[in-house]
Amino acid sequence: MTEKTTPRGPYQTGIKRRQEIIDAAAQVFAKFGYTSGSLRQIAEDVGVTPSALIRHFSSKEGLLVAVLAHLEEENRRILSPPYEGLEYFRRLPNLLANHTNHRGFVELLMTLSSEASNPKHPARAFITKRYEHVIGQGVLRLQEARASRDILPMSDALLAVEVRGFFAQMDGLQLQWLLDPSIDLVGIFRYYLDVTLARWTGKPALEAATSSRTTAQIPA
Numbered sequence: 001m002t003e004k005t006t007p008r009g010p011y012q013t014g015i016k017r018r019q020e021i022i023d024a025a026a027q028v029f030a031k032f033g034y035t036s037g038s039l040r041q042i043a044e045d046v047g048v049t050p051s052a053l054i055r056h057f058s059s060k061e062g063l064l065v066a067v068l069a070h071l072e073e074e075n076r077r078i079l080s081p082p083y084e085g086l087e088y089f090r091r092l093p094n095l096l097a098n099h100t101n102h103r104g105f106v107e108l109l110m111t112l113s114s115e116a117s118n119p120k121h122p123a124r125a126f127i128t129k130r131y132e133h134v135i136g137q138g139v140l141r142l143q144e145a146r147a148s149r150d151i152l153p154m155s156d157a158l159l160a161v162e163v164r165g166f167f168a169q170m171d172g173l174q175l176q177w178l179l180d181p182s183i184d185l186v187g188i189f190r191y192y193l194d195v196t197l198a199r200w201t202g203k204p205a206l207e208a209a210t211s212s213r214t215t216a217q218i219p220a
Contacts, residue, residue, distance in 0.1 A: 030107030
């Protein structure tokens with residue numbers, strides 16, 4: 001008698017295989033970029049045929065979209081539930097700590113952010129919307145902090161400048177960590193976060209810097 005397989009079995013296997021493909025694609029795109037990263041290489045890494053990838057994701061661009069969606073879902077999970085005001089910024093070291101365990105996704109994001117400067121790049125819309133969302137969230141959280149008088153009075157225009165500089169610093173530190181994984185990414189970021197929060201709130205920056213010195217590679 002032929003053994004029957006319940007729908008749950010193949011369904012679970014399909015989900016697992018899909019995730020394996022996404023993980024492999026993230027690694028290949030991170031290493032070679034989207035244009036040079038081939039479906040053949042991704043298929044070999046997973047142990048399937050290129051045609052199997054197409055069955056799962058329709059196209060190479062569809063696979064890229066799935067990889068990016070997975071990355072964003074992971075980031076949302078780390079920052080969930082939505083934290084308000086300054087608490088949002090205080091939670092960001094947790095996000096970086098998670099990134100240190102997923103180097104491939106950090107490499108992918110940095111690679112695509114650079115490649116997407118080309119208006120014709122398939123990740124252009126995603127990267128543009130991602131930065132708009134990140135900056136928008138940061139400004140919103142600072143507006144909440146301003147409304148509750150947790151920070152010094154600042155105009156919306158100045159809040160936007162502060163947020164852009166803050167996240168540029170965050171991205172820059174991640175790039176340096178990719179080049180030299182020995183640096184204490186989370187500790188150094190926490191140091192600058194404390195200094196920034198002190199400046200926003202009008203508290204002594206030296207005191208904030210000293211409090212973070214034990215966790216980051218910063219000279220005394």
